Amino acid sequence: xxxxxxxxxxxxxxxxxxxxxxxxxxxxxxxxxxxxxxxxxxxxxxxxxxxxxxxxxxxxxxxxxxxxxxxxxxxxxxxxxxxxxxxxxxxxxxxxxxxxxxxxxxxxxxxxxxxxxxxxxxxxxxxxxxxxxxxxxxxxxxxxxxxxxxxxxxxxxxxxxxxxxxxxxxxxxxxxxxxxxxxxxxxxxxxxxxxxxxxxxxxxxxxxxxxxxxxxxxxxxxxxxxxxxxxxxxxxxxxxxxxxxxxxxxxxxxxxxxxxxxxxxxxxxxxxxxxxxxxxxxxxxxxxxxxxxxxxxxxxxxxxxxxxxxxxxxxxxxxxxxxxxxxxxxxxxxxxxxxxxxxxxxxxxx
Numbered sequence: 001x002x003x004x005x006x007x008x009x010x011x012x013x014x015x016x017x018x019x020x021x022x023x024x025x026x027x028x029x030x031x032x033x034x035x036x037x038x039x040x041x042x043x044x045x046x047x048x049x050x051x052x053x054x055x056x057x058x059x060x061x062x063x064x065x066x067x068x069x070x071x072x073x074x075x076x077x078x079x080x081x082x083x084x085x086x087x088x089x090x091x092x093x094x095x096x097x098x099x100x101x102x103x104x105x106x107x108x109x110x111x112x113x114x115x116x117x118x119x120x121x122x123x124x125x126x127x128x129x130x131x132x133x134x135x136x137x138x139x140x141x142x143x144x145x146x147x148x149x150x151x152x153x154x155x156x157x158x159x160x161x162x163x164x165x166x167x168x169x170x171x172x173x174x175x176x177x178x179x180x181x182x183x184x185x186x187x188x189x190x191x192x193x194x195x196x197x198x199x200x201x202x203x204x205x206x207x208x209x210x211x212x213x214x215x216x217x218x219x220x221x222x223x224x225x226x227x228x229x230x231x232x233x234x235x236x237x238x239x240x241x242x243x244x245x246x247x248x249x250x251x252x253x254x255x256x257x258x259x260x261x262x263x264x265x266x267x268x269x270x271x272x273x274x275x276x277x278x279x280x281x282x283x284x285x286x287x288x289x290x291x292x293x294x295x296x297x298x299x300x301x302x303x304x305x306x307x308x309x310x311x312x313x314x315x316x317x318x319x320x321x322x323x324x325x326x327x328x329x330x331x332x333x334x335x336x337x338x339x340x341x342x343x344x345x346x347x348x349x350x
Contacts, residue, residue, distance in 0.1 A: 008176030035141030180335030
């Protein structure tokens with residue numbers, strides 16, 4: 001497979017746009033705007049309301065949600081919730097265009113063929129599925145007593161978005177550098193980098209559950225949870241698996257535990273990488289990884305102690321940057337070789 005920087009840059013731009021969706025979606029969730037638009041118009045939804053009748057219709061739908069019924073607001077208050085959610089949806093439509101137009105051009109130019117074309121088509125279908133999943137999650141706002149996106153929906157929504165984010169970064173980097181570069185004596189580091197990527201993703205999933213279950217409002221001490229290491233009531237809900245989604249004590253405990261294991265794993269990976277003789281690019285990658293994970297853990301501790309949803313939003317965005325950095329490090333280690341195994345000779349020397 002030949003390197004194609006244009007293809008790679010296109011896919012990496014899409015990955016950056018997924019990060020943009022995280023910014024918009026996280027902001028909408030933080031201000032309570034998740035249920036503000038109860039219509040889904042995939043093709044015409046980019047047209048904003050332009051008359052009093054349009055606003056009255058949308059506001060009327062919002063008034064049917066449990067969120068409005070528990071916290072009534074004026075039309076002006078509704079507009080303050082509407083615009084962030086509207087812009088987030090428009091960003092999603094822009095992403096579809098940024099995908100489809102270059103995709104068609106690359107197909108015509110025959111730069112995307114065979115497996116490459118099928119793979120990119122699969123990623124697009126994943127994105128379309130993510131959009132549909134998000135819409136059905138928004139519709140839960142019409143259910144009695146549901147005042148925010150349920151954790152059982154919002155957690156998987158972020159988790160699946162991060163899987164798409166992973167696929168885009170990995171694919172974009174592979175288009176740019178299809179042949180792995182040999183990295184002598186770093187085979188063990190590849191395993192650590194893989195563990196770092198998986199653990200960051202799992203920790204982010206429980207972080208989404210903390211945010212959507214409002215678990216940040218309980219146990220606002222660190223490192224203990226109100227003086228204990230294991231909080232009471234962790235299995236009060238039945239069936240017991242429900243505790244890992246909706247029980248604030250259980251969700252926060254799991255997130256704390258995973259965050260600590262993840263931070264130690266990522267720091268160990270970064271330190272081992274920095275102690276090796278690696279290329280400047282890979283060393284910089286590990287240095288950034290160490291800095292971001294230290295910042296992430298500090299943000300997490302501060303968010304818990306202050307019980308601040310706004311700081312939790314910053315914590316979420318930094319997690320995405322940490323995830324991207326870990327993916328990039330793992331990608332650069334595709335050609336890692338065991339200790340004492342000679343590197344393959346360059347093609348010219350052969």
